[in-house]
Amino acid sequence: GNSVTQMEGPVTLSEEAFLTINCTYTATGYPSLFWYVQYPGEGLQLLLKATKADDKGSNKGFEATYRKETTSFHLEKGSVQVSDSAVYFCALSDKGGIRGGSNYKLTFGKGTLLTVNP
C-alpha cells in the first residue's frame, strides 16, 4: 500500500536558519504530493502541492519539488521565522472510494514538529 515517511522531529532552529524537512513516499501510479501545516490547537492548512514529476510547489517562502526518481518531496525554506513554528505533514493522494475512483484519500506522514527560536 501507499506510505509516507517523514524525518522525525522535533526540529529546533534559530530564526533566519535554513530549513529542510525530508519526506519520501511509496505509491503505485503517480500521486499528487502535499505539504500541510498545523499551528497549535488548529486544523491543517494546505501549504503547497505538486501534481507531477519535477513540479515545484511553493508558498510563503516554502518550496518542495516532486522527485520521482528518488520518490521524495522535501520541504525547504531559506530563512525561517518564529511564526513558522508548527507541525508539518507530508501527504500523498490515492484514488479510491465508492464511485469509480472519483474520490481521493490522503495518506499522511506522522508529522514533524518545528520550533523556531528568536
Place this chain on the structure above:
Amino acid sequence: SQTIHQWPATLVQPVGSPLSLECTVEGTSNPNLYWYRQAAGRGLQLLFYSVGIGQISSEVPQNLSASRPQDRQFILSSKKLLLSDSGFYLCAWSLGAGEDTQYFGPGTRLTVL
C-alpha cells in the same frame, strides 16, 4: 469562497456517554467529506469519508459512526464513548470529480474521562 465549520471546539465527556460532532461546509455543492482523528503526538487517521448524501465509507472498525443527512453536513457519532476515543477530530472537504486537495476544519478537541 468556501468555508468549513466544526462544533463544538472542545468537549469533555464521561466514558459511556453518547457523542455527536458536527461539520458543515459552505460555498460549494456535493463536496466529498472526511472525518479524521489525531491522537496526541501522532499522525492523522482517516475514519470515514462520504461522496454524497447517505453514502458513508468506514476506514477502521470502531465504536464510531458517521452520517451525512444533508449535502454539506457531516456528523460523527458514538452511542458509548471509550477512553481511547479521546483525541482531536478533524473534518475535511474536497471537490468531487477528480480533485484531490482536501481542506480542513478547525477541529474538535474531545477528552473522555
